[in-house]
Amino acid sequence: MHESGALKRQQRNHQQLRGPKVECRQHERRRHMSAEHTRMALATALRQQLAQVPLAKITVSGLCEAAGIKRQTFYYHFADVYALAVWVFRQEVADRILSNASYEEWSAGFCQMLEYLERNKVQTYAVVNSLSHRELEQFFFHALRPMMVAIVAQLTSDPGTSPGEQEDKPHLHPEDKDMVIDHYTVTILGHLFHWLANDMHIEPEAFVRQIEYILRGHVRHSIIRLAATCR
């Protein structure tokens, strides 16, 4: 019984993680623009209602009424209220992380994300608990990885960096670069999961300061060491 529930949940979540089903072909741009508008209207309606009631009390009908769209249109985009919440959540999380994706400021971006999760605690746990372990891991992994890509790009010579900066920086084999990016992404992820599993026990700022203090210099050190080995 539990298994079929989990399966149903996974099937339901399958679509929401991949985003709404909109064909993006050129000739459908008009429809796409309108679809974007519909989703944004639903997102706004959800945010407004979440300020007053918990996610579990929000209905598709209520959202449709607030956004001025038909139920049928809602279901064209999202399987249910949770699917919409996951979509909104993903965007909010990604925006916050990427707003400060640099070596000097990654912790500010990560901290902003934690503060967002804490401020929207009920919604956070509602979304988190509606995802399977695999989905949760992949959701945050893909949200956090770009931050690490930006950090590692800053520390290594890369076509992305300016020629003047390139000379001082170590060069990494692409495979090693991926290894470093993945390692620090899952390290941050491990901290995030521990924080979520412990009811957000530490205040975001102190939490990020701790991680930053322990990690200081480690990313750079890993890169220099890997660059020094022959590949």
Added chain:
Amino acid sequence: MHESGALKRQQRNHQQLRGPKVECRQHERRRHMSAEHTRMALATALRQQLAQVPLAKITVSGLCEAAGIKRQTFYYHFADVYALAVWVFRQEVADRILSNASYEEWSAGFCQMLEYLERNKVQTYAVVNSLSHRELEQFFFHALRPMMVAIVAQLTSDPGTSPGEQEDKPHLHPEDKDMVIDHYTVTILGHLFHWLANDMHIEPEAFVRQIEYILRGHVRHSIIRLAATCR
């Protein structure tokens, strides 16, 4: 509907994570010994059946028959077959990790655990998926932390180390020691969750070699740096 299912599951799992409900008072030792014997008999029956059928096909009746105990006795110890599986799983995992909990050999213990999870893949995912995010994190956190405690104890001066060894080793404030232990525990945990979320995509030995390569020297480095700051 999903929520009440998750709640039921959490309530059911609440007991199994804390272990079977046996009062350990002195005067109940005889009953305790017999309880231990019952659980071991059920664990053996479960392992034997798992060699032939998946966890979902195993019934309480079948296990009771194989172990020669009454259904009532089963339910005195475990809420269902999953609760028994989690208990067995926890013991197997903890044994493997702790068998090599030293700075030089932690990777061997961790590798043995991954190999066990891979060899029992169906059971692993059955158990993992029956736990909530919080339970899963806490399960592996508590299973892996003793490994890190042993590693950090080896690298720092501690009442546990012999007097001859103490002098060369940095001394850490207990709070900093916990911070280092927790940091590296969640780092390993992050890797483990990523591996589980990606269908055990890397072969355990190569996987552990990668983590070990990146982390080499980092634990020692964190300790020395923290020991140098005034607290």
